[in-house]
Amino acid sequence: xxxxxxxxxxxxxxxxxxxxxxxxxxxxxxxxxxxxxxxxxxxxxxxxxxxxxxxxxxxxxxxxxxxxxxxxxxxxxxxxxxxxxxxxxxxxxxxxxxxxxxxxxxxxxxxxxxxxxxxxxxxxxxxxxxxxxxxxxxxxxxxxxxxxxxxxxxxxxxxxxxxxxxxxxxxxxxxxxxxxxxxxxxxxxxxxxxxxxxxxxxxxxxxxxxxxxxxxxxxxxxxxxxxxxxxxxxxxxxxxxxxxxxxxxxxxxxxxxxxxxxxxxxxxxxxxxxxxxxxxxxxxxxxxxxxxxxxxxxxxxxxxxxxxxxxxxxxxxxxxxxxxxxxxxxxxxxxxxxxxxxxxxxxxxxxxxxxxx
Numbered sequence: 001x002x003x004x005x006x007x008x009x010x011x012x013x014x015x016x017x018x019x020x021x022x023x024x025x026x027x028x029x030x031x032x033x034x035x036x037x038x039x040x041x042x043x044x045x046x047x048x049x050x051x052x053x054x055x056x057x058x059x060x061x062x063x064x065x066x067x068x069x070x071x072x073x074x075x076x077x078x079x080x081x082x083x084x085x086x087x088x089x090x091x092x093x094x095x096x097x098x099x100x101x102x103x104x105x106x107x108x109x110x111x112x113x114x115x116x117x118x119x120x121x122x123x124x125x126x127x128x129x130x131x132x133x134x135x136x137x138x139x140x141x142x143x144x145x146x147x148x149x150x151x152x153x154x155x156x157x158x159x160x161x162x163x164x165x166x167x168x169x170x171x172x173x174x175x176x177x178x179x180x181x182x183x184x185x186x187x188x189x190x191x192x193x194x195x196x197x198x199x200x201x202x203x204x205x206x207x208x209x210x211x212x213x214x215x216x217x218x219x220x221x222x223x224x225x226x227x228x229x230x231x232x233x234x235x236x237x238x239x240x241x242x243x244x245x246x247x248x249x250x251x252x253x254x255x256x257x258x259x260x261x262x263x264x265x266x267x268x269x270x271x272x273x274x275x276x277x278x279x280x281x282x283x284x285x286x287x288x289x290x291x292x293x294x295x296x297x298x299x300x301x302x303x304x305x306x307x308x309x310x311x312x313x314x315x316x317x318x319x320x321x322x323x324x325x326x327x328x329x330x331x332x333x334x335x336x337x338x339x340x341x342x343x344x345x346x347x348x349x350x351x352x353x354x355x356x357x
Contacts, residue, residue, distance in 0.1 A: 002322055003029040003050075005058045007079060008070035009043040011172045012093060016068055017047045019306055019315035026323045033058035033067075055079070059086045065322060066091060066134075072175050073183045074100035080122040084129040090122075091318055093136040094192045095342065096335030097122060098183025105179045105220075108350040112343035115183065119336040126332060133332035134318050137196035139254070140330050141313030144265035145197055148256055152201070157260025159202065162238040164194025164254040167246035168291040170224075179222055187215060187226025188342050190242025196338045197254055198230065198238040200330065206232040208337070212354045213345035228345040249292040249300075252309070267309050269300040 004020065006013050009032065020030045031051035034040040044052035058064055059082055066089040069079055076092055083090050097118035099111035126133040139145055152159065171189060175181035182189070199208070213228035227241035252267035269289060277283060280296040288295060289302045306312040317329050344355045 001027050001029055002065045003031065003061075003063045004066045004068060004322075005053075005061075005064045006030065006032045006049075006068045006070055007034070007055060007058070008032075009034050009039055010070060013043070013070040014047070015306065015311055016070055016315065017049065019312050020068075020319075022306075022312060023316055023319040026319055028319065028322075031058070031064070059083060059088070062087075064088055066318070068136075069093060072173075072181045073098035073188075074181050077118045077122055080133070081125040084125040084131050084133075087129060087131060089132045089134065089322065090126060091134040091136055092122070092332075092335065094196060094335065095183070095188055095339055096135060096332060097339050098188060099343065100180055100183045106350070108343070108347040111183075112340070112347055115339050115343045116336070119332070119339045123332040123336055132321070132328055133335075134321070134328040135196075135330045135332055135335035136314060137193065137200070137330050137334065137338075138310035138314045139193045139197040139252075139267065140200040140310065141317060142197075142265070142267050142310030143308065143313065144267060145201070145254060145310070146313070148254075148263040148265050149201055151263070152256065152258070152261065155258075155260045157258040158234070158236070159205075159256055159258050160236050161257040162194075162198045162201070162236075162255065163240075163257075164197060164238070165241045165243070166190040166193045166250070166252045167241075167243040168250040169247050170244045177221055179220075182222055184342065184346070185215070185217065185222030185226065186224055186242035186244050187213070187228065187345060188222075188242075190244075191226055191228065191240045191345075192242075192338050192342055193252065194240040194254055195228075195230070195238075195341055196330075196334060198240065199334060199337055199341075201256065202232060202236075203334075206234040206236060208238075208341055208357055209233045210354050210356045211341055211344045211348055213348040215346070215349045226345065226349070228341070228348070230341065246291075249288075250290045268302065268305070270302060270308055271300050273301050273303055275299050275301050
């Protein structure tokens with residue numbers, strides 16, 4: 001039985017626990033690791049995991065096949081390099097890397113160079129150690145997008161336009177409001193999702209050649225809104241944006257347009273179930289969907305948010321690759337390209353020009 005270790009104890013770590021427990025076709029032992037061993041132990045008890053330890057201990061544990069990094073962006077490179085050196089496969093959430101170094105955040109060219117260097121270092125560390133680097137972009141495994149991809153390829157039609165966004169009322173993490181931890185704002189945290197999905201849909205057929213962007217920020221904090229236009233080498237375009245201004249629940253959506261088809265991919269909300277309640281609390285403590293704070297009025301309780309968002313499909317894909325010894329469906333190269341595009345977008349917004357890639 002293979003053993004995997006979730007590194008971190010926050011919101012994403014809780015999501016990963018649910019998903020790893022529902023993997024089918026193989027059995028895994030699942031443990032948790034954190035800098036604070038006591039915090040890891042409490043998390044393991046809460047979620048009935050198979051063990052808990054510190055990060056140093058998990059990296060020294062030869063029985064651990066993969067580390068699932070659910071940590072702040074600034075920790076991605078260091079932990080990835082250490083895990084690779086210890087001979088472990090790595091699953092890293094988006095963004096693969098981010099600019100979290102010392103120095104002014106108004107030097108967007110330096111931020112771009114540093115972020116891409118960090119992503120390159122992660123890819124190279126895993127290549128050198130002959131381990132796999134899985135890029136944790138859940139949109140690439142969302143059922144709506146996976147089905148759209150299959151239909152698009154069957155049709156033979158050329159994609160000419162894509163529009164994608166993720167918007168909600170702000171991050172769960174206090175680190176998201178700090179450049180030194182997050183390395184960016186809404187465009188990096190949220191816009192990275194549709195950007196990654198667009199690149200995945202165009203894999204092997206087109207690449208991004210330039211990016212143009214605008215962002216909204218205040219008081220030196222990371223942006224609360226960002227939008228970018230991607231131009232592909234076949235003339236097609238993609239528009240991606242992320243926003244922290246959306247009340248009433250998270251919206252995650254991708255539109256794909258072609259002369260041969262049109263796809264509207266809804267990840268959240270989805271209306272397979274619509275509910276009405278005359279008062280808040282009518283459904284007790286039941287969860288409705290991410291970023292919905294009350295129950296009164298009409299709502300769209302998502303039957304299985306991990307499934308519709310692609311989180312379950314992502315973990316299932318990683319699990320199958322571990323068992324079969326196969327290559328990742330989404331790898332570090334995809335994550336690296338998302339980093340390059342997002343930080344080129346920051347440069348574009350700062351200098352008011354199109355940035356060639």
